[in-house]
Amino acid sequence: MPKNIKRKQRIEKGGVGEIYFQADKYGIQIVRDDFITTKMIPDSSVDLIVTSPPYNVDIHYNSHKDNITFSEYLDFTRQWLKKAYEVAKDDGRICLNIPLDKNKGGQQSVYSDILQIAKECRWKYHSTIVWNEGNISRRTAWGSYMSASAPYVIAPVELITVLYKKQWKKQNRGESDIKKEEFIAWTNGLWTFAGESKKRVGHPAPFPTELPRRCIKLFSYVNDLILDPFLGSGTTLIACGQENRRGIGVEIDEEYCELAKKRIISEVSSHPWRQTDILLSRASQNVLLATPDGASNAEPAPWLDFSDRT
């Protein structure tokens, strides 16, 4: 697509958003807008936010500039976390998928910095889940190999930080649909499952459906309202549709809105997890806890430099 058309499609700050797609049957909506300024989500309306924000690691998104200065990035983070706080209910929660560190373009403690900002925006800390996506195999960046001169230490994990607005215990009773085996396995905060393939999905930084699926089943009731302010390829809304939650996804880029729409239509209507449920009644319960896609999708995290720089 020519660059000038892409530019026209951008919704600049303060622009008016639109409902890009709505699936009434599933209570799912894609909003095309800038999350920081959107007026499309009422204050105090969201039960659970599940998201992976841009990490500022020079990923080539269509409409978002992912190579701003670190201080500009922290400012962007402050703005969207403040907005997220406004739209969350008092017992609303956020599951924030972020890297621990980045070493591309200079070492930064991304997790620690974002958590600090979240607390400044009045989010309260609950816990942090470590997601082991098992991408260590391609690692070759050692710094000073076999020498104490300047070695690099890189943890091949991502984190899912869990925070809440005012109170952790949910105010109203609702229906929990998590199975005993899932609850026991997922309340152990070390999660191991493969990452998603950019090529397969057609987006530069998708997370696997397993990530929002676990967050949704563990931290929300059936029919709760889930929000992903950085929808990307629509993964969080796919999990909402498959797990009987209402969902709103905000995405600034029109092409990604279209991609999300197509993925939701195809993946929600085929209900893969419900098929797993059917399998479960016939086979061993371990089927559900197995890695959904195997380990074959693992790709090096783009914010960690695994290549040899020596």
Ligand SMILES: C[S@@+](CC[C@H](N)C(=O)[O-])C[C@H]1O[C@@H](n2cnc3c(N)ncnc32)[C@H](O)[C@@H]1O
């Ligand atoms: C890390 S990706 C999210 C990927 C998503 N979790 C998935 O599985 O596809 C971040 C997304 O945020 C979008 N984005 C960046 N700034 C935004 C903003 N201010 N408002 C809404 N979306 C934005 C980018 O276009 C990109 O698609």
